[in-house]
Amino acid sequence: MPFNLLKYGLSAEYPVEVDLPAPRELKKAYDVVIIGGGGHGLAIAYYLAKYHGVTNVAVLEKSYLGSGNTARNTAVIRSNYLTSEGVRFYAESVKMFQNLANEFDFNIMYSERGQLTLAHTDATVRAFRQRAEVNKHFGGRTEMIDRQQIRELVPTLNLDPGHLPVIAGLWHIDGATARHDAVAWGYAKQAAKRGVEIHQLTEVQDLVVENGRITAVKTNRGTVQCGCAVQAIAGHSSLMLAKAGIRAPIQTYPLQAMVTQPFKPFLDPLVSSSALHCYVQQTSRGEIVFGGGSDPYPLYNSRSTLDLKESLLAHAIEMFPFMANAKLMRQWAGITDMTPDYSPIMGLSPVQNYYLDAGWGTWGFKATPICGKTMAELVASGGKVPELIKPFALERFSSFQQVNEMGATAASH
Amino acid sequence: MKIMNCPLNGPRNISEFTYGGEFKLMPDPASCSDAEWADYVFNSDNAAGVVREWWLHNASSYWFLAERHTVSDQIIRTFDAKEIFTQRVEFAPATQEIAG
Helix, strand or coil: CHHHHHHHHCCCCCCCCCCCCCCCCCCCEEEEEEECCCHHHHHHHHHHHHHHCCCCEEEECCCCCCCCHHHCCCCEECCCCCCHHHHHHHHHHHHHHHCHHHHHCCCCCCECCCEEEEECCHHHHHHHHHHHHHHHHCCCCEEEECHHHHHHHCCCCCCCCCCCCCCEEEEECCCEECCHHHHHHHHHHHHHHCCCEEECCCCEEEEEEECCEEEEEEECCEEEEEEEEEECCCCCHHHHHHHCCCCECCEEEEEEEEEEEECCCCCCCEEEECCCCEEEEECCCCEEEEEEEECCCCCCCCCCCHHHHHHHHHHHHHHCHHHHHCCEEEEEEEEEEECCCCCCEEECCCCECEEEEECCCCCCHHHHHHHHHHHHHHHHCCCCCCHHHHHHCHHHCCCCCCCCCHHHCCCCC | CCEEEECCCEEEEHHHEEEEEECCCCCCCCCCCHHHHHHHHHCECCCCCEEEEEEEECCCCEEEEEEEECCCCEEEEEECHHHCCCCCCCCCCCCCCCCC
């Protein structure tokens, strides 16, 4: 890379690099059809090609690449969850993120700034101790810190917001952020280079299931036969599952987020408080991103509400009082598929050869690499579920073996 | 500000209400299978369109039903549960206590 810079820096011509080949006709059949061209779907395609030599793969995206929740999340990467199943899984993802830009030869603007979660009650302090220990046990870097240490890390933070003084913090050194679109683009570029076909503006409208087995998908550009299919759509998992005749414990809520005008750098770590339903970070452009809890009732609509803006900003200003004068630049919403235990649904489905990558609620972006890698392993092996994702099977609800991560989400919803 | 029409208290700000889940008939816990019970407890249709669901008016602890469009966010109608439950629902007592 640096040598290229030197070489072409002195030359009048620069080679044009094509990231994605021009669109072409859909083939009649593929070995693997991946429904959804977000970070997850593209990652599955990439790892299928890279580790398993499976390249007769089509990624079908109804809109443009990364147009769904890949571009709507607040780009938090962390592994300080509560259960051993969860931490093991997300810690692996954090490790993969660290090397992703090199692997892609594409800058994903990965920035390891640490993530600070605030405790305002004794109960939260107890939960933090457990999370710190579980995280350390699985190779993550997490520790408990006191008020003085929090003050040193984030001098602008108000440690005594209203009725909820900060008692302690969970300091997750591995916490990071990255440019979420670039993650999708990096995967797309590398997958396409290895022969995967990426079809945008191609909506899967129905699934053909014969004798309990998926045989084809119907799209707005015709029917495509498939050896197997992976559902990797976020925000509308239930609607696609219904086409396959599968019932799932998902309820879909909007999650609203917003961003302010740019400021000089003042906030290095990502700061969150579940008691205040708020997480805050400053982007590399200087803007402050706020995310909050999900909306109070299910909806497939990314409209904006005054109620949520008021409550979220009131809490954000309690945390950082100087922001009272900040101007909001943008507001948006993502559509999140919430599961009862706040863990994803991955693995096999009641339909043969139809694999699930669903129920990603508000925790999907941080899992992109490891989800892609393990799902690719599942697909390539013809249905042998990797150990790492066994706990996240759809059957965990009918066997009452949930993986409860409710308390470890950034803003309890 | 979004307004919901409470069948008991009239039009109120939606922040006075709590969403209570999809309306579904509860299987009899004494006689249904574990799978049926799990389906009732966890699974949801999560439909995009008009759905029927439970809502609570917090201040008066009054539960009622609403028909709402989950794509357009329109509340189509709200009504008292007696429209559906015309008689009292009785459940057989549990056959055995579960320790724990």
